[in-house]
Amino acid sequence: MRKIIHIDCDCFYAAVEMRDRPELRELPIAIGGSPEQRGVISTCNYPARRFGIHSAMPTKWALRQCPNLILLPHSFERYRDASRRVQAIFADYTERIEPLSLDEAYLDVSDLPHCHGSATLMAQEIRARIEAEVGITASAGIAPNKLLAKIASDWRKPNGQFVITPDEVAAFMPALPVGKLWGIGKVTAGKLARLGLNTCGDVQAWSHADLLRVLGRLGESLYWQSRGIDERPVARSDKRKSLSVEHTYNQDLPDLAACMAKLPSLYADFSQRQSRSQRDTPHKAFVKIKFHDFTQTTMECICPTPDPAVFATLLRQAWQRGAKPVRLLGVGVRFAEQRAAAPQNLSLW
Numbered sequence: 001m002r003k004i005i006h007i008d009c010d011c012f013y014a015a016v017e018m019r020d021r022p023e024l025r026e027l028p029i030a031i032g033g034s035p036e037q038r039g040v041i042s043t044c045n046y047p048a049r050r051f052g053i054h055s056a057m058p059t060k061w062a063l064r065q066c067p068n069l070i071l072l073p074h075s076f077e078r079y080r081d082a083s084r085r086v087q088a089i090f091a092d093y094t095e096r097i098e099p100l101s102l103d104e105a106y107l108d109v110s111d112l113p114h115c116h117g118s119a120t121l122m123a124q125e126i127r128a129r130i131e132a133e134v135g136i137t138a139s140a141g142i143a144p145n146k147l148l149a150k151i152a153s154d155w156r157k158p159n160g161q162f163v164i165t166p167d168e169v170a171a172f173m174p175a176l177p178v179g180k181l182w183g184i185g186k187v188t189a190g191k192l193a194r195l196g197l198n199t200c201g202d203v204q205a206w207s208h209a210d211l212l213r214v215l216g217r218l219g220e221s222l223y224w225q226s227r228g229i230d231e232r233p234v235a236r237s238d239k240r241k242s243l244s245v246e247h248t249y250n251q252d253l254p255d256l257a258a259c260m261a262k263l264p265s266l267y268a269d270f271s272q273r274q275s276r277s278q279r280d281t282p283h284k285a286f287v288k289i290k291f292h293d294f295t296q297t298t299m300e301c302i303c304p305t306p307d308p309a310v311f312a313t314l315l316r317q318a319w320q321r322g323a324k325p326v327r328l329l330g331v332g333v334r335f336a337e338q339r340a341a342a343p344q345n346l347s348l349w
Helices: 012-020 059-065 076-091 119-134 146-153 166-172 186-194 200-204 208-215 217-225 256-276 308-322
Strands: 004-009 029-032 041-044 070-072 097-101 104-108 138-143 161-163 242-253 284-291 296-302 326-334
Touching: 004 076, 004 119, 004 146, 012 029, 012 041, 012 076, 029 059, 041 059, 059 070, 076 097, 076 104, 076 119, 104 146, 119 138, 119 161, 138 146, 146 161, 200 217, 208 217, 242 256, 242 284, 256 308, 256 326, 284 308, 296 308, 308 326
Parallel strands: 029 070, 138 161
Antiparallel strands: 004 104, 004 138, 029 041, 097 104, 242 326, 284 296, 284 326
């Protein structure tokens, strides 16, 4: 009898800024780095989004698209304070909370007495309290599992909520684009599209055996997710999923030799950060490159003990994918991640 709520605060950083400076509410604003330092946009409000501004967009591009954009620096202490207050509201309803970031979390409210046991009413009450007590708005998704709850929270943004009950899952899933599923980014979605897998209905038309044969572990995950099945528990975990350092250079690195020359300092920064972090054994090592035209690539390999030689090999392979000037380099490791698992029994609402 699982009832999962996914709460996602609307344009969080920008919302805190507009709360503290109401005169900015109707103006296009964005929080991000300086264009002179090759900064990027962290988030923006909805008036800015009407100009096509979005997170991870280079600040210089954002200002071209919207010359009247009001660019604000980060104020992390205020953001953390707002986040702590939101998390305190969550704790009034359940102990089973899994934060994903400062502004979003999963809540397992199964078998709880609040609001007569209604997850829908709990989500409404939580959202109303966030607006009244913190001064920002939030959207919510309510569903029988984490996968569907996160998809649902995006359905009626901003300041809305959407419910997917167990009875509705079978009808809801077929038209859903595969890009909405957990772990499917733009690159993977593009590869799946070339196989004719654009929607969950397309995936459902493939047999389990064919998905495994063609796509391996990804096929296993797609088989269950395309049917709206996800048995991952809501569990607070402070374990880091990855650890990395990256640097954006004021002048493009013209060739592979210039990139290699920057690797020792990147590795030194990474080693210093790793020494201060947890002692988990890495699962993979990776190198990230963003080229001068903002295309980017990541090369990785399974490696529990990466050293400079491993990163050098990955860098060489990654650079050859674009073979052009580089604006950003990063190195890091990934730790083993929990994956969406096939269920033993499908939970009821």
